Amino acid sequence: MAHGVETAHHAEEEYTTTGLNHRKLLMWVFLGSDCMFFGALIATYMVYRGQSLNGPYPIDIINVPVTTISTFVLLCSSFSMVQALAATNKNDQRGIKIWLLATAFLGAIFIGFQVVEFNTFKNEGLTLGANLFGASFFTLTGFHGAHVTLGIIWLLGMFVLAVKGRVGPATALDVEILGLYWHFVDIVWIVIFTLLYLIGGFDAGPAPASGG
């Protein structure tokens, strides 16, 4: 812990014009821009919704119950992330390690669900190039999965630092910024889950063309 205080690289009296920490503000600006990134992908999905000319259609393959479970897993990981930050603030070294690892583990389970889902879809004939549904679905959920994967790597990196005893109140901001990123990934999934699964998951294909 003492080591952690010494290596705290953000000076106590860092001068900023806003009076706010630069890195934290940067993370919030990044999250704002990431909103636009996902906003564009989500809007694209919604515009192309129901426009596919051939199957598989969402109702043929989307599994809402299974994805509800993976949504729970991601919500749990947000809770454990909050606990990791609380433990950091309290300098609870054991808690830091447990909650960071738990968060990474839950994130990995979510990614596991997604890998199985993508593989199932592929076997059912839905690929990136199969139809508009496949293209917009995989682009959106794939980029979300990439965000989660990056978050897992970040969490594991923080866990390694925690094992070395270099995470504590002095570096709480590092954990806080990581937490902001992780929770953002969670809220993006809240939106994706609602639009692609709860609302769009029962979309059937167009009625077969009558008599050609």
Place this chain on the structure above:
Amino acid sequence: MSSSHQEGQQGHHPTFKQYVLVATILFAITIVEFLLIWPRAGVVDSLGYSKIPLLAILSAIKFAIVIAFYMHLKFDHRLFTWVFLAGLFLAFGVGVALLTLFLSLGGEPRAYALERAIPYDEHAVELAKEKAKERAAEAAEATPMPTEPAPDATPAEAMADTPTQASEPASKPAGLDGQEIFLGSGGCGACHAVDGVSQGLVGPDLSHLGTEAASRKPGTSAEDYIFESIRDPQAFVATGVDRAIPGIMTAAVTAGLSDDEVNALVDFLLAQK
């Protein structure tokens, strides 16, 4: 400000109990959302389209709770909130603008899609069976035809027939109009274009198949090639043909057509020079 300032704000951070409460609320909302749309819960039918605003509101609440408490924006400096909301509103604006743009086309893209849609393979097989049944019923009612269409022709049986034997133009019964089948029961025109007959854009243009067919498959006559391409489309896919995409056109799509009908189609297509 500095990290010492962050620590100074500890009093504002939610306690463990409050975090558990927040997590419980998030879980509860997710369960309610799931029950709203899961058919076996029995509420989705009575909700109709009102489920969409309901789900949107519930998700927005979840979204706000995570930001306010987990990301403790509620307890943090306002500038963070504004920076994030700026991005969020821009994203929302882009989405609304894009959807408005598409919806203001008066539903044309949807109609366009519907006209040219190819049913998912499973649906196609069912549809073909239904059509075959209908045709059998019609044939039984109508005046006796020289040959009755085989209602139970499965793709396997059809493929078992060697095309060379079955495709003798001489075996074509009178009274079957290839163009009628092309546009009607066969449904070919939905995907294939033929000058002056159909405008399908999904599959290859068949306007000049009569002149092109002979050179498509080495060692196979134009008739045999077209017959095989209808009966078992994936047996041989010619190279260098626009929109010849394997996987869309399968034997299941044409399983409902009798050999006589396929022969009528072959004659019709051979005439497209």
